[in-house]
Amino acid sequence: xxxxxxxxxxxxxxxxxxxxxxxxxxxxxxxxxxxxxxxxxxxxxxxxxxxxxxxxxxxxxxxxxxxxxxxxxxxxxxxxxxxxxxxxxxxxxxxxxxxxxxxxxxx
Numbered sequence: 329x330x331x332x333x334x335x336x337x338x339x340x341x342x343x344x345x346x347x348x349x350x351x352x353x354x355x356x357x358x359x360x361x362x363x364x365x366x367x368x369x370x371x372x373x374x375x376x377x378x379x380x381x382x383x384x385x386x387x388x389x390x391x392x393x394x395x396x397x398x399x400x401x402x403x404x405x406x407x408x409x410x411x412x413x414x415x416x417x418x419x420x421x422x423x424x425x426x427x428x429x430x431x432x433x434x435x
Contacts, residue, residue: 331417333426334390338402338412339370339383346384349405358398359388360432394433 336359340346343366350362366384373379390398395415402413418426 331419332392333418333421333429334388334392334395334415335418336388336390336395336398336413336415338386338388338406338414339368340386341381341383341407343367343384345407346386349402350386350388352405353388353398353401356397356401357433357435358394358401359390360429361389363387389429391430391433 338349340349343364346364346366350364353359354362364384364386367382368385369380370383371378371380388398399413402411
């Protein structure tokens with residue numbers, strides 16, 4: 329079963345960068361909405377060692393059709409060498425809200 333709507337997450341090391349990325353993706357209509365959450369603490373492997381850093385999460389609401397464009401947008405505008413980009417299918421929700429996401433991400 330293909331899911332039409334997605335929640336897509338990434339993280340940034342700076343709140344202003346996260347807000348700028350969120351806004352630019354919405355302005356480009358690759359996402360209908362983007363929320364910045366944080367700060368949060370991330371623990372991960374990088375360059376052969378465990379690293380801990382403060383980050384801000386950006387949660388994008390988009391469609392499966394627009395995901396490739398959102399992915400390209402994030403890769404171009406992100407400062408990380410390997411930015412997180414995880415898409416989670418939306419399996420249910422308010423039909424009016426999901427219709428709004430579809431409408432606002434049309435090219």
